[in-house]
Structures are given as C-alpha cells and as structure tokens.
Amino acid sequence: MIMLYIQPLRKYLALTAIPFFLISCGSNYKLVKSNRTEYKMNGERAVDSTLIKTYLPYKIKMEQEMNTVIGHSEVLMTKNDKVPENLLRNFFSDALFHEVLKYDPGVDFAMPSTNGGLRVDIPKGEVKMSNIFEVMPFENEMMVFTLGPSDVQNLLNFIARTGGQPVAGLRMKIVNDRPTEVMINGKPYDPTRNYKILTSDYVAEGGDNVQSFKKPIERKILGIRMRDALITYIKENQAAGKTINPKLDGRITKD
Numbered sequence: 001m002i003m004l005y006i007q008p009l010r011k012y013l014a015l016t017a018i019p020f021f022l023i024s025c026g027s028n029y030k031l032v033k034s035n036r037t038e039y040k041m042n043g044e045r046a047v048d049s050t051l052i053k054t055y056l057p058y059k060i061k062m063e064q065e066m067n068t069v070i071g072h073s074e075v076l077m078t079k080n081d082k083v084p085e086n087l088l089r090n091f092f093s094d095a096l097f098h099e100v101l102k103y104d105p106g107v108d109f110a111m112p113s114t115n116g117g118l119r120v121d122i123p124k125g126e127v128k129m130s131n132i133f134e135v136m137p138f139e140n141e142m143m144v145f146t147l148g149p150s151d152v153q154n155l156l157n158f159i160a161r162t163g164g165q166p167v168a169g170l171r172m173k174i175v176n177d178r179p180t181e182v183m184i185n186g187k188p189y190d191p192t193r194n195y196k197i198l199t200s201d202y203v204a205e206g207g208d209n210v211q212s213f214k215k216p217i218e219r220k221i222l223g224i225r226m227r228d229a230l231i232t233y234i235k236e237n238q239a240a241g242k243t244i245n246p247k248l249d250g251r252i253t254k255d
Contacts, residue, residue: 066130071234074245077122081115084164084174084252088118091246092135092230096142097168099229100198103222104144109169109184110198111155112142112226114208117200118166127234127244136227140200146218152195155212156182164252174254200226 077088097110120134147155159165160172160179171183182189194217201221204213213219237244 071127076124089166093168095233144220
C-alpha cells in the first residue's frame, strides 16, 4: 500500500519542482565588465585541428573540381585592354553568342561583357575549370534585349568611344572614336531598325557606364550564368575532339 502513495507523490514533486525551477532560474545578472581581444591570424598561431577536419573534405572536393581539365587551347589568350580586338575577347564573345543562339536564334549580335569583366588570361594547353572561374568570377546572367534604333546607336557609340569591347556578330571600324562601316550578322547596319542583343545583367544595369539597355523594347532573362554557358561550350568542343583556337579577324579596327 505504501508504494501506491509513493508514485503519485513523486509525480507531484516533479510537477511542483518545474515552476520553482523556472522561477529560480530567472537571471538577475547584469554586465559589469567587457573585454576585447584581438587574435592575429598568422603563422604564429597554432593550427586548429578541429577546424581543419571540418573544412578539409570540402577543400579536397573543391580542388578536385577546379583542377578538372575541361578543354584545350591552341593559343594563349591574354587580357589586353589597349587594343580594339584580342583573342580572349573574341573567344569569350563567340562562345556565348554560340550558346545564346540555342535559346534564341533571333539574336543579332552580342556584347556579353565589357573589357573590365574579363579578369585574367586563359593559358595555352590545358584549360581547367579554375581558369574559367578566374576569367568569370562573378555570377552574371545572360540576358537578351531588343533595343530600338537610338539605343542601338548609343551602344555602338560606346563601343567605339571606349576603343573596342568584346563583341560577336558585329564588325566596325573606329574613326575618331566613332563607329563606321558597321556590319551586323554579315549585313550593313540599318539605323532605322530594332536589334536583339545578348549582354549580361551587370552590363544591362549600367555596369562600366553602359547606358544603352535602360529602356529596352523587350528584355529576356535566360536563367543561365555566363560562366556556365562558357563551360558548356568548352566541354562540348572537347567532347567533339575540338580545341579552342580563336583568331583575330578584324571585327573591330581602329584608325
């Protein structure tokens, strides 16, 4: 009979202890002193093995992916902003122009980036995933804009005034910082018609002082990162047994 009373008593004590515990845990502390310590992150600090164990698997996986060879280049493609045309710009623009036509065959020409958007050279020989991430470290998206005559002219003026930009499907001669003898998709430029142009979201939003895409007739977000499109282009050429071998073709010349 005693055991019959002990069990309910235990339950009662447990239930009454809970509110007492909550009340007694109420904090009456207040901050009276605060210290700040700076830790120098250099070779003098001991290695934190716990931290290394945490990130090491991710580091190994990332390095494996970045060191993957995705293509081969016949030439060194250098970043040289002082010339109207170079191999890096031609390769980059032609690759993205090729990719955008898969989604919109009506695109007339491309200015997928400005000179400043291409960050480093692409080496001759093996092209690794890391090379493409270094060339395009940003998450820029491919966008297609339909521009009216005045905005197209504004863009051509920008390209000429800045001494040439990465373009595909477009040819021009720059004379006194003005565009002349402009050809678009193999046809003479018509200053009265609309044109459909590939660019990036960064450029479209006014990056590097490009103002031509502010009031488009139509804009289309493809949902494809430019870097991903470039990687796809290189991988597909590699799978087809083709190497990267851009040429200087006189698409932009300057007198």
